[in-house]
Amino acid sequence: MVALVSGAALACVCLVSPAAAAVKKQSKTINGVKVDLYSWKDSTGFKRSVALKKQGEGNPGNGGYAVQMTFDDIGGVQKANAPKGDGFGYFVSHERYRAFTDGDSNTIAGKIFKTDDSPLGRNFPVETSYGADETSFKSVTFSTVYGRYGTKKPGGIDANTGEDKPKIGLKKKLFERYDIPVKLTWFFEDGKTYPRLRVEVDLSKTPGPDHVSFDLRAPYGKLDFDGGDNPIQYVTWGDRFKFQNTDAPITRNSRWIWNVPNTDAARYNALVSNGKEMGLVEPKLYTKSALNDGYSDGRGETYATHDAAAAGCAGQELPCDYEWPYQSSQYELPYDDPNGATTSEKIAWGSTPFYGMSISSTFDGVSGVPFNGFPKKKKIVYDVCVVFGPHVAGGLARSIAEKGGDYDCARAK
Template sequence: MRQAAGGAEDAGVVEDAGVVEDAGVVEDAGVVADAGVVADAGVVEDAGVTAEDAGVVEDAGSEEELVFPDAGPIEDAGTGVDAGSPPPPPVITRFLATPSQIERGQSAVLEWEVAVATEVRIEPDLGVVTGSSLSVRPFATTTYRLTALGEGGSATATVTVGVIEPAWASMSWGNELPGGYNSDVYRWLDSKGEQRTAVLTRNDARDPGGTNGGMLRQFRYGSGAKARVATGTGASSGAVKYNGWGYVVSHYGSGNSLVARSADVTGQYRQALMGRHHALHEFSWNLLFNDGTAQVPKWVPIKATVQWFFATGRDHPVYAITFDSSAALPQGLSTQPDSRTPYGDIAWDGDGTLATVDGVKWGDKYQFYTRDEPFTSASRWDYKTPNVVPYASTYSRTADAEMGIVQTLSWLQHNTGGTWLNNNWGKDSENQIDGDTADKWVMPPNWNWPYQLCQYEMKLNQPTTSKRVAWGLMSGAVGRATYWGYGYEKQWSSLPYHSYSVFTVLGRPSEGTVQAQISEVERALKAQPSASRGQVVAYGPGGVARSDSEKYAVPGYNGVYGVHEFKADTDGSFSVGLNAAGGALHNPIFLIRDMYAPLSRLTLDGVALRADVDYFASYDDVTKRVWITLNREWSGGHTLSNLPIGP
């Protein structure tokens, strides 16, 4: 049945039809009484339809359909959602990092815009975030993933913040007066990029503590809660005080009753090298040895020269010494001096700590260590395990502090240790021979330790806070044509020269600092050098302040400074290999001879390296040498090259 549309009375009843003013949304269209049947009209949202004059229904058509005239086609209808459809998923319209590349230690800002989300997460490490931005400081290049979660599902986006290594600061030097000690102060960045400081007191005048300087007055390392300052203790030995560490000490004569020491005399100092990242600081003295008698003295001057070697990227300085006994030629000294150099007292547990010593360790042909803590004369010990690289150390577990001396060569390459305790190699305290029956020590008697540590400051069965640390070499180690090395297996010569070098190690037993340096030397001695351009150096001075040439114990390894040594071609180019056959090397140092200009372009396996980031170099124009510290873990075999830049 058709009805006229002109009157509302004749149009049937249209309930709640209202007036459609904005055709974009037609609501309640599902109920049209007596207008026919509108089936499943649902809700049309954002239909984009403009219906003018919708208040009057004209020509309603049949009962089966309802017609809105002039509505036209429905274009861009948007989203038509049935009553049972799921909600839309979240939308990420923006996720970026500003800046996208930073230097390590700097920060970047992550910014994002997300719609229709109930939760936003950013990984790694950040978790649930709110707002629209966040500052981050990644240690290494990091890709951040943003995940938006909502009722309609999830969406993800990623952004990467590139982290580049900043240029490392160069080594610095200054003449300063800490505590009134006239000193040369060196500061450098260690393997962690943290500053270390060495205060070397000058040896040309009396210092405030009553000695003549020429020692490490203070050493600083670590940062934050792990920062530590170690200053000379001023502990006495007889009438002499030791205001730092690194003194030259040599006992000689009957019963070692006489002593020559640098603390008693003035000397000279100089900078042998002050490079961008490497430094050599030198002390020297003329020590007088009485090779006669008390009634008829015969004074013989023995020149002792010490160099301290510091390097960016390295933790532990090298202490290198040469005894020049040329004045004792041709027969040598009859009084058979030993060496306990380097010698001294420094608060390796940190100034003011006064920690009890918990144990001592040393290595010669075998490893010695104490088994009871805290350490006393009654501590049990073990001397059974074979050893390679000599060392002497003492530690406090309660203070988490240790100090050690580690040689740059093996025990077979340079004999160390003194006295006669070798008859206990392979034994322990339970089956020792020639023990201390007089003083009832379980430990060896104090006069029979191969190295001098805290033994002379100990009391029977009582702990000690002594911070004495010194090296040890046999009687005859200075100024003798021949002398027996420790163990009495081989004779050595100390005439006219005797040179050796050790690493000075301060650190923490919880981090295994001393053992790590021992292992580093062992691996360095097993490294296999090669050269396709330039040469592997196999001969050189046997020590500091020497012009002679000796065959190196290991070709390509300079034991004076603990570095790998090569020679460049005449044009300054080199291409040298090193296979870390004994294990990874941490920040190895290369010394290149015959360099008449600084490095031009350094590469590793053909890849260009960045100065002050990937490597730290110092050019010595006087000696025509380049020192290079590689800032990396060197595993396996690699090739380091410096080739001329092409046209």
């Protein structure tokens, strides 16, 4: 992997300060926003913090997500601040494109109700509940209600095409908007470098399987983690295979590899800019992941073997935007300049769009994978660790995903 090594990163390994056995929660105003500020010492003894926006209390919009993250190193305090009106760690989901009887492929929200099929969770109010309040371990949960359009009657899937079978009709009376309660819980632990974020999606208010069908992209959002308006140098992720663009900055014409098996490692997704990295790591092996990937024609290939035009994405070398397993730079790169970079630092998680359905397996472009899109307990639950720090050779998120153990991540409780 082509990468930079930060001098600060090397210094952090050598200069370790004593750890303080405490996680502190304070009410603060940061960048004009009222927050709960959680601070602790990481596994190297340096201070870290996450500022979570409060609901109400004079704040504009809604709360329940991070508007700042910091870490200390030999170079001083490094900050990731939210762009105005944004932040990181809220819920987003996309409806699956459905096969309609008129031959169209579209979402129910878009085609039938002329509305957004993937509204941003930061636009929904949250209820805040404080959980663990131990000296060295704290948690907080933000609860909201998301909506998903679906059919009133259950439908099926063509196993060969992944499309609706039978195709669905066009009259509004055939459809319903179902409430989907969502909980996002942050966990902070002294002596662990990265906070854990748990996502819980409740399907109990839908009539049963095969009404709604959607993906999961939480946690989602933006923090300006690179200390300036710098281009994204590298996008890197791991699912069944490890992905990395091999020339920088990343553009639609970047060369890339996505054929190195992600053996004995976790899923991860990360952005690299200006010697810093922000990413997400699921704290379990890929083979035991809580979520299935969507289909991608480029999975297991490289830019040299992949035909983007044949896959439906002429004019670029990168895999098709909608076939990336996680959301990050693919929709941020300019479409009118295949050699243009982006400074946008959006990052998110991702999954197959068949959650809510009763199919027993999904196809990721390489093989079928067992699938449970409507658990008996009617809850989908998964965790990620939120990574922010100096970029290191090979990648920070990747190194955590490959290390295993507790992933230097707060426990859940």
